[in-house]
Amino acid sequence: MSDHAQHYFVPQPSHWMIVGSFALLFMAGGAVLWFNGADFGRYSVLVGFALLVLMMFRWFGDVVRESEGGKYGKREDVSFRWGMSWFIFSEVMFFAAFFGALFYARVLAVPDLGSLASRELLWPDFSGQWPSAGPGFTDPFTPMAAWGVPALNTLLLLTSGVTLTVAHFGMIEGNRFKLKLWLFLTIALGVTFLGFQIYEYSHAYSELNLKLSTGIYGTTFFMLTGFHGFHVTIGVIMLTTMLFRSIAGHFKPHNHFAFEAVAWYWHFVDVVWLLLFIFVYWV
Amino acid sequence: MNNKLGRLTGGLLLALYAELASAAYQLNFQAPVTRIASEIYDLHMLMMYVILVIFCVVFGVMFYSIYAHRKSVGHKAEQFHENTTVEIIWTVIPFLILIGMAWPATKTLIAFKDTANPDLTIKATGYQWKWGYDYIKGEGEGVAFLSALSTPQDQIHNQKPKGENYLLEVDNPLVVPVGKKVRILTTANDVIHSFWVPAFGIKQDAIPGFVRDTWFKADKEGTYRGQCAELCGKDHGFMPIVVEVVSAEKYTQWVAEQKKKTAAAAEDPNKQWTAGELIAKGEKVYAASCAACHQPTGKGLPPAFPALDGSKIATGDKNAHIDIVLNGKTGTAMTAFGKQLSDTDIAAVITYERNAWGNKKGDAVQPAEVKAARK
Amino acid sequence: MSAVIDTHGHADHDGHGYQPSGLMRWVTTTNHKDIGTMYLWFSFTMLLLGGVLALTLRLELFRPGIQIVNPEFFNQLTTMHGLIMVFGAIMPAFVGFANWQIPMMIGAPDMAFARMNNWSFWLLPVAASLLVISFFVPGGAPAAGWTIYAPLSTQMGPGMDLGIFALHIMGASSIMGSINIVTTILNMRAPGMTLMKMPMFVWTWLITAYLLIAVMPVLAGAITMVLADRHFGTSFFNAAGGGDPVMFQHIFWFFGHPEVYIMILPAFGIISQVIPTFARKPLFGYASMVYATSSIAILSFIVWAHHMFTVGMPTAGLLFFMYATMLIAVPTGVKVFNWLATMWKGSMTFETPMLFAVGFIFVFTMGGFTGLMLAIMPVDVQLQDTYYVVAHFHYVLVAGSLYAIFAGTYFWIPKWTGRMYDETLGEWHFWLSLVFFNITFFPMHFLGLAGMPRRIPDYASQFTEFNQIATVGAFGFGLSQLLFLYIVLKVSVFAKGEKAPAKPWEGADTLEWTHLPSPAPYHSFHEAPEVK
Numbered sequence A: 001m002s003d004h005a006q007h008y009f010v011p012q013p014s015h016w017m018i019v020g021s022f023a024l025l026f027m028a029g030g031a032v033l034w035f036n037g038a039d040f041g042r043y044s045v046l047v048g049f050a051l052l053v054l055m056m057f058r059w060f061g062d063v064v065r066e067s068e069g070g071k072y073g074k075r076e077d078v079s080f081r082w083g084m085s086w087f088i089f090s091e092v093m094f095f096a097a098f099f100g101a102l103f104y105a106r107v108l109a110v111p112d113l114g115s116l117a118s119r120e121l122l123w124p125d126f127s128g129q130w131p132s133a134g135p136g137f138t139d140p141f142t143p144m145a146a147w148g149v150p151a152l153n154t155l156l157l158l159t160s161g162v163t164l165t166v167a168h169f170g171m172i173e174g175n176r177f178k179l180k181l182w183l184f185l186t187i188a189l190g191v192t193f194l195g196f197q198i199y200e201y202s203h204a205y206s207e208l209n210l211k212l213s214t215g216i217y218g219t220t221f222f223m224l225t226g227f228h229g230f231h232v233t234i235g236v237i238m239l240t241t242m243l244f245r246s247i248a249g250h251f252k253p254h255n256h257f258a259f260e261a262v263a264w265y266w267h268f269v270d271v272v273w274l275l276l277f278i279f280v281y282w283v
Numbered sequence B: 001m002n003n004k005l006g007r008l009t010g011g012l013l014l015a016l017y018a019e020l021a022s023a024a025y026q027l028n029f030q031a032p033v034t035r036i037a038s039e040i041y042d043l044h045m046l047m048m049y050v051i052l053v054i055f056c057v058v059f060g061v062m063f064y065s066i067y068a069h070r071k072s073v074g075h076k077a078e079q080f081h082e083n084t085t086v087e088i089i090w091t092v093i094p095f096l097i098l099i100g101m102a103w104p105a106t107k108t109l110i111a112f113k114d115t116a117n118p119d120l121t122i123k124a125t126g127y128q129w130k131w132g133y134d135y136i137k138g139e140g141e142g143v144a145f146l147s148a149l150s151t152p153q154d155q156i157h158n159q160k161p162k163g164e165n166y167l168l169e170v171d172n173p174l175v176v177p178v179g180k181k182v183r184i185l186t187t188a189n190d191v192i193h194s195f196w197v198p199a200f201g202i203k204q205d206a207i208p209g210f211v212r213d214t215w216f217k218a219d220k221e222g223t224y225r226g227q228c229a230e231l232c233g234k235d236h237g238f239m240p241i242v243v244e245v246v247s248a249e250k251y252t253q254w255v256a257e258q259k260k261k262t263a264a265a266a267e268d269p270n271k272q273w274t275a276g277e278l279i280a281k282g283e284k285v286y287a288a289s290c291a292a293c294h295q296p297t298g299k300g301l302p303p304a305f306p307a308l309d310g311s312k313i314a315t316g317d318k319n320a321h322i323d324i325v326l327n328g329k330t331g332t333a334m335t336a337f338g339k340q341l342s343d344t345d346i347a348a349v350i351t352y353e354r355n356a357w358g359n360k361k362g363d364a365v366q367p368a369e370v371k372a373a374r375k
Numbered sequence C: 001m002s003a004v005i006d007t008h009g010h011a012d013h014d015g016h017g018y019q020p021s022g023l024m025r026w027v028t029t030t031n032h033k034d035i036g037t038m039y040l041w042f043s044f045t046m047l048l049l050g051g052v053l054a055l056t057l058r059l060e061l062f063r064p065g066i067q068i069v070n071p072e073f074f075n076q077l078t079t080m081h082g083l084i085m086v087f088g089a090i091m092p093a094f095v096g097f098a099n100w101q102i103p104m105m106i107g108a109p110d111m112a113f114a115r116m117n118n119w120s121f122w123l124l125p126v127a128a129s130l131l132v133i134s135f136f137v138p139g140g141a142p143a144a145g146w147t148i149y150a151p152l153s154t155q156m157g158p159g160m161d162l163g164i165f166a167l168h169i170m171g172a173s174s175i176m177g178s179i180n181i182v183t184t185i186l187n188m189r190a191p192g193m194t195l196m197k198m199p200m201f202v203w204t205w206l207i208t209a210y211l212l213i214a215v216m217p218v219l220a221g222a223i224t225m226v227l228a229d230r231h232f233g234t235s236f237f238n239a240a241g242g243g244d245p246v247m248f249q250h251i252f253w254f255f256g257h258p259e260v261y262i263m264i265l266p267a268f269g270i271i272s273q274v275i276p277t278f279a280r281k282p283l284f285g286y287a288s289m290v291y292a293t294s295s296i297a298i299l300s301f302i303v304w305a306h307h308m309f310t311v312g313m314p315t316a317g318l319l320f321f322m323y324a325t326m327l328i329a330v331p332t333g334v335k336v337f338n339w340l341a342t343m344w345k346g347s348m349t350f351e352t353p354m355l356f357a358v359g360f361i362f363v364f365t366m367g368g369f370t371g372l373m374l375a376i377m378p379v380d381v382q383l384q385d386t387y388y389v390v391a392h393f394h395y396v397l398v399a400g401s402l403y404a405i406f407a408g409t410y411f412w413i414p415k416w417t418g419r420m421y422d423e424t425l426g427e428w429h430f431w432l433s434l435v436f437f438n439i440t441f442f443p444m445h446f447l448g449l450a451g452m453p454r455r456i457p458d459y460a461s462q463f464t465e466f467n468q469i470a471t472v473g474a475f476g477f478g479l480s481q482l483l484f485l486y487i488v489l490k491v492s493v494f495a496k497g498e499k500a501p502a503k504p505w506e507g508a509d510t511l512e513w514t515h516l517p518s519p520a521p522y523h524s525f526h527e528a529p530e531v532k
C-alpha cells in the first residue's frame, strides 16, 4: 500500500472507450433513422446499446479489479469522491432545466396565454389556470392526484433511503449478512417503486386520458417523472451490482467507495422525487 | 502648413467625408423619426464618447508602456505585484461610469415600454414569409391585409438590375397617420419573427401563440423601411416591413379606400364559380402565398418542400387537399392557411393546383365546400 | 508530436507495460499529453472546416443577390459555422491546453481519470461525424442558427436530430472532461501548491470547468425538450399546448451566456501566463485576478436574458438584466488593468506569444466595449440580430479566444515538441491575422448600425461596400491561418527547427519550464515536485 500512496495510479491504455464511442454513434444514428420513420434504425440503436453495456461491463470491470487488487490509495479515493460529487451536481442541473420548464410554464406561460390581450386576439376562452393542457387542447383529461400511488411511492423511496443506510452500517460493522439483507430490501423497494410508476402511467393513459401529448401538463408530468424513473432504474441497476459485489466478497469495512457512491446517487434520486412529489403532484 | 497643402488636404478630407456620408457607407443609425429612436441615437453617441475616452486612456497607457518599458531599450523589470489602492480605484471608477450610463438608459427603457393610451392599435402577424396587418382599434378599425416582398425574383437572381429599394419594398405597406401614438401588437402564425423599423427605434419579436406589444409615434411623414429581425427559415431575408407615415387627411382617405376595396372583394360565399374563374384567381393566390415554398413551377424544393405537380394530394381526393391547406401539417413548414386566406381564395388556389402544370384533374372546389370543411 | 517513452523503472505496477503503437496508440491512450495533442489537432481541423463554411457564406454575401448558394443552404452554413466553431474549434482547443498544461503546471503525473479523459476526446469525432453527415440527409443540416430556437428547430428535417444528438454527445464529452479537470486540480496538486499558488491558467480552468458542469446539462435539457417536441408529441414550446417558444430561449441562454465565458476564461488564463513571462515581472494583482474571474463566473448566471431584450419582457426584468450585464464590465476591467499593470515597468520583449497576447488585450477590449453597448437595452433594441452583434462576438471570440489559442500554442509549443517555432513566420502570422481580422469584422459594426440583419443570404444594395470589404478580409484572414498550419506542422510532425531548451523564455517560472526538459517526457512528475 505505502508504495501506491505516493504514485497516483495511471491506468494502462484501454480500448473500451472507443467501443463506447462507436456505441453512441450507432445509437444516435439509429435513433435519427427510427424517429424519422425508418424503423430499421431500431436495430442500430439495439446494437449500440449492447455495445455500450459491454463497454461498461468491461471498463468498470477493470476498475473493480484494480480496486480489489489494491491499486488505489487515498489519493485515488479522493478523486473518486470529487468525481462522483461533480457528476451528481451535473445531474442536479439537468433536472433543474426540467423543473425550470415546469415553473416557467405554470407561473409565466400559461397565465400569459390566459391574459386579457391573449384572450382578445388569440385564445378567446382560455382561463390560464393550472393544471392546463393549453388553449388549443380540447380533449378533457384528469390531472394526477397526489394522495394515492404517488404518496405511497414517496414512502417507499424514503424508506429505501433508510434501509440503504442500515446496509451501509452493516458494511462498516463488517456484518456482511446485514449488508446483503438490507441492500436487498433497498433494491426491492426500488423495484416496487418502479412497478407502481408503471401502474400509474397505464392508469393515466387508460383512465385519466392523460398522455405525453396532453399539452404542457402531460408534457411536464411525463418528462419529469419519466426522467426520474429512468434514474431510479439506473440506481436499481447500480444497487444490484453492489449486491452482487457484496456477495462476491468485495469491499472492506473502511474502503468501499463504490458502495458509497451508489448510496449518494440513490439519495440524490430520493431528493429529486421529493421535489417532484411537491411540485408535480401536490401543489 | 502652406496654403497649397492645406487646400489639398482639405479637399481630400471633404472628398473622403462626402464618400463616407453617401448612403453606401452609412456609419451610424438611420435618422430617427420618433422620440424613442432619437433618445436611442443619443444614448449610443454618449456611450461612444465615454468608451472612446476610456479606450484612449487605457491603450494610451498600454502603448506608452510598450514603448518605454522594453527590454531592447534597456528597461529593467521592477518586481512590484500588488497595490490595494490602485486596485480599489480601478474597480470603483468603472462602476461609477456604469452608473452614469445606466441612468439615461433606464429613462429611455421605461419610456420605450410605455404602450398605454394609443390612438391606433394594429396587430402585426408574422407568417413565413410575410406580414399580416389588422387594424383593431382607432381610425381604420377593420382594415386588414397581407404585406409581402414585392422585389421580383429576377432581380434577386441577378437577371435584372436591382431596383432602388431592392429587398426593402412590399406590395401593401402599412399606413399610419403622423403624430399619433400607434401601438403594435405582434404575434406569429408559425415561428418567431421580429417586427423591426429602425427609424422608429422599435423591434419586437412576434411569438407564435402569444401577444406582445410595442409603440411608436412618428414625427415626420415619409416611407420607412425595416426587416424581419429573427431567423424564421428560408426566406427570413425576404420579409421586409414598409411603413408609410401620412398626414391625417391622407390617412382618412386611405382608410376609406381600403374599406371600399374590402367591400368590393366580399363575395357571396355561396356563389358558384366557374373553373376558369377559380383557376385565374387561384394563380394569383398561389403566387402570393404558396410559390415561396412550392415554387411557381409547382416542383417545390424537395425534400424540404414537396412538389405539388403530380403530388398525391393535389391529384387525389379533394377533401385531403382542402384539409392540408386549411389546417396545415403540424411539425412542418406547411402552415394552416385557414386563418390567412378566405374561403374563396382557398377554393381558388386548390382548384388552380389541381389543374396547373401536369395536374389535369379537371375538377373545381367551390368556396362553399371550403366553408363546410372549416367546421 | 514526438513521444518520448519513459519507462522510469516502475513500469509494471502502473501498467505502462502495455503500449500499443501506430493508430492504436492514439485510440487507446490514457496519457494526458497524447490526449491533449489529439484535442488540439481535432480543434484545428474543425477551425478549418468552420472557416470554410464561413468563407462560403462570405462569398455569397460579396454582392447583393443570390449567387452561389440558395437561401436554405445559406442558413445551414451559418448554423453549422456557429456550431462547429463554438463546440468543435474553440472549446476543444482549450480542453487540449488543459490536458497538456494542467498536470504539468501543478506537478501531477496525469489527469485524475485517465481513461475517462480518453473517452471525452473520442466522443468528439463521433459528434463531428454526426454534424457532417447532417449535410447529406434529406432537408440538409440544421438551419435554425446555432441557438436552434424553437419552434423553427421543431420544423426542420432529420438533420436537426443529428445536430441534437451531436450536441448531446459533445455535452457529455465536456461534462466528463470538466469533472476530470476539476478533480485533477483539486486533488492532484504537488505538495506545497496551495490553491492561491496555482498558476492563473489553472485557476481559470478550475472556474471554467465548474461553469461547464453547471450549464452543459441545462443545454442537454433544452435540446432534449426540442427532440421531444419534434417526435414525442410534447408541447414545451407550443403555445396551443400551453408551452412557450420563449421558454426555449430562457433555458438555452441560461446555458448560452455562461458558455461564452467558458470560451473566454481559459483565454484569460493563457494571457495571464504569457504577459508576466514576457514582461519579466510577476502577474500584478494575482488575488484580485482570482476574485475577478470568480465574479465573472458568478455574474454569468444572472445575465442570460440580455440576449432576449426584444422578446417582450416586463420592464423590471429588462432593468435587472441590463444592470447585471453592465456589472460584468467591472471584473473584466480589473483583469485588463491588471495585465496593463503587469506590463508597466516590466522589461518587455515581443516574441509571437506576446504579440498575440497584446493583440488580444487590444482587440478583445474593443469587443468588450461593444458588448457593453449591447447591454444597454434601448440601444440593443436597434442592434439585436444585426451585424453589430456579429461584429461584437467575433471581436471577443476570434480576437479573444482564438488569439489566446494562438498565443498559447506559440508559448508552449517548445515544451510540447522540443523545437522552437519559426519566429519570423510567427510574427508574420500575427500581423496578417491582426490586419485581416479588422478588415473583416470592423466594417460589420457599421453594417449593423445601418440596419443589416444577421443570418440573411441577401441584402439591400446600400450594404454592398462594407460587405465586400469584409469578404476580402475574411479570405485574407483564412489564408493567414494556413501559415499557422505550416508553422505548427514544421515543428511537430516534421520535427524541424531549432532544438528548444528546457526554459526558452527568460521570464517563465511555472513548473513545466523549471522542472521538465523540452520536450516534456511522456510521463512527467511521477515523483511530485516540492513547491515552496
Ligand code: HEA
Pocket: B051, B054, B058, B093, B094, B095, B097, B098, C147, C260, C261, C263, C264, C306, C307, C325, C326, C328, C329, C330, C332, C333, C334, C336, C364, C365, C366, C367, C368, C369, C370, C371, C372, C374, C375, C376, C380, C383, C384, C385, C389, C392, C393, C396, C397, C400, C401
Ligand atoms: C468570448 C465570448 C464573449 C464574451 C467575453 C462576451 C462579453 C460580453 N458580451 Fe457578448 N456575446 C457573445 C460572446 C461573448 N460576449 C456571443 C457569441 C454573442 C451572440 C450570441 C448569438 O446571438 O449568436 C454575444 C451577444 C451579446 C449580447 C446580445 C446581443 C444581441 O443579440 O442583441 C449582449 C448584450 O448585452 C452581450 C454583452 C456582452 C458584455 C456586456 C460582455 C462583457 O463581458 C464585456 C466586458 C468587457 C469590457 C467592458 C472591456 C474591458 C473593460 C474595461 C477596460 C473596464 C472599463 C470599462 C468600462 C467602465 C466601460 N453580448
Ligand code: HEA
Pocket: C047, C048, C049, C050, C051, C052, C054, C055, C057, C058, C078, C079, C081, C082, C083, C085, C086, C090, C144, C145, C146, C147, C390, C394, C397, C398, C402, C440, C454, C455, C456, C474, C475, C476, C477, C478, C479, C481, C482
Ligand atoms: C467561435 C468562434 C468563431 C470563429 C473563430 C469564427 C470565425 C469566422 N466567422 Fe463566425 N460565427 C460564430 C463563431 C465564430 N466565427 C458564431 C457563433 C456565429 C453565429 C452563428 C449563427 O448566427 O447561428 C458566427 C457567424 C458568422 C457570420 C454571420 C453569418 C450570418 O449571420 O448569416 C459571419 C459572416 O461574415 C461569420 C464570419 C466568420 C469568418 C469570416 C471567420 C473567420 O475568422 C474564419 C477564419 C478561418 C478560416 C477561413 C479557415 C482557415 C483557412 C483555410 C481552411 C484555408 C482555406 C482558405 C482559403 C481558400 C482562403 N461568422
Ligand code: CUA
Pocket: B126, B127, B129, B192, B193, B194, B228, B229, B230, B231, B232, B233, B235, B236, B237, B239
Ligand atoms: Cu420572419 Cu425572419
Ligand SMILES: [Cu+2]
Pocket: C256, C257, C260, C303, C304, C306, C307
Ligand atoms: Cu451573453
